[in-house]
Amino acid sequence: MFHLLKAFLSVYETHNFTKTANNLYLSQPTVSSQIRKLEDYLNVSLFVRNGKQEILPTKEADFLYPRILKIIEEWNDAITHVDTQKTYREKCVLASSQTCGAYLIPKIVPVLVKHFPMVNFSFPVMSGPEIVQELEKAKVDFGLIETPERSELMTRHVIAKDELVLAGDSNSDYWILPETNSPLGFINENYLKYNNLSPNLIRTYNHEMALALLKHQVGKTIISKLALDPSIPYQHLKTLNNRNLYL
Template sequence: MNKLLITFMAVYETRNFSLAAKQLFISQPSVSVQINQLEKQLGISLFDRSGHRQVQPTPAAVRLYSTAEQLRRTWEQGVEQLKQSVKQPKIKVTLGFSQTTSVELLPRVMQSLLADARFQFKIQTMNSESILQAVVDRRVAYGIIEKPIVADYILQTELPGDQLVLAGHPNEKLWLLREPGSGVRHYTEAYLHEQGIVPQQTLVVDSNQSIIGLLTHGIGKTLMSEGILPKKVIRQSIGEQYHRHFYLIGLDQQPNAQLASLRVVLSRVMKQ
C-alpha cells in the first residue's frame, strides 16, 4: 500500500505527527514531509495544524480516510489471498487400487482426495497381491484391495465392500478366471471348492474389462462384483457369504507424518 497513505492514516488516527512517527518507526520530520507530499499531489489541505499538540483533519481528509480505509482492507485481503494461493511443494503419493475398487470406490472418493492440497496423487491399478508387495516395497503409499491379508509390518483397515455374483449363463462350461493374486480369483477358488466344482474349461484373463467384454458376448461365466456388471449381463445370486469387504492397507509404522495423516483421510472418505 502507498506509504504516503499509510502515513496519512497514522496521523489521522492519532491526530499527532509525533505519535504517528513513533507508530511508523520513522522521524517526526519524515511524517511532516510525507503529509506535505500527499497534500501537494492531491492539491488539498488535509490537516489544520493550528493546535499546539493535536492536528485536526479537514473535511477532505475525512473523505480521504474513508477511501484509504477501504483500500487498506482490500490490500490486506489481497495479500492474504496471495499468501494462500502460493503453491507449496506437494508430496507425491502413489495409491494402488485393485481393478474392482478402481471402478467401484475410486470415483466416489477422488474428489475428496483431490481437495487435499498437500498431495499430488498417482493411481496405479493392479491385483491385490501386487498391491501388497508394492506397499511393502514402498512403491505405493497405500493400497485398496479386495481380500484380507496377513503380512508383517502391514496395517489393514476394513472398508465397505461389494456383492459377488455368478455372472454369465449358468450352463456355460467355460470359467473365466482372473490371474492368481487377484481378489476375485481368491473368492472364485473358494466358491468352486465350496460347490465341489471342477471346471472342464478355463480361461485366465487379467482384466475385468476384458472379462466383461466376453460376458456381454455370451462367452463364459465367472464370479464378479455386481456393481461393475452391465445390466445386460446375466447374473445369479450366490448368497450373502459372498458379500465381501475391501481393505485399506499401508505400513503399520509410517515415518512420514503427512503420509500418516493421509491414512486417516483415506479411511474416513472411503467409509462415507
C-alpha cells in the first residue's frame, strides 16, 4: 500500500505521470496502474486529465493529500525510532515571517531548547502565504506570521500584539518602501494612498536595509515598533497602528 501512497503524493505534487515515473524510477504505465489501484481501493477518482500532459487533483485528492503526507511522515518516524532507540532526536520546523523571525523567534528559542532538549529545531523565514502552503503539505510544523491567513487544515491563534509606528526623520522627503508583496509593503502603500502622499521613494528589498537607512537618518517608513532601537525616532499612528501576530 505504501508504494501506492507515494505514487499518489508525487502525482499530486507534479500534476504529471511522466515526472512521477522519473522521480520514482518507474515506467509511466506502472504509475498509472498504481493510481488506478488506489482509486479502485478507495472507490473514488483522484485525478482528471487537463489536456495531454497536466493532471488535476479532484476534491477527494485534495482531502487525502495532507493526511497521506502525515501517514508517511509517521511511518518514517516510527522506523527511525526503532532504529535509533534512545538516541533518537525529534525534529521540529517552526517557520516565521520576517518580523516574527527577527523579534519573536529569539525570545522563544531559549524556552524551547530548555524544555525540549531532545528536539532539533529549525526556523526558516518565508512569507505568510508560503508558510500556510508548507503547513498544508506538512513540511513545517508551526508557523509565526503577522497576517491572518486562513486554511481549513490549520488552526490559528493570536499570540502577541504589535504596534506599527512611523519611524525615521518626520521631515524627510524620502519614504522607505518595503517590497510590495510583504505585509509592511502593503501597509506603507495603503498609508500613502489613504493620506494622498507622493514622497520620493526609496525601495528596499531587505528588512535590515530599511533599518540601516533609518539609523543613518535617511527617510521614514511605517515599521514594527519591535524592530526599533532607541536611536531611531518614531511617531504613533492614528490609524493602521495595531496588528496581531499569529501562531
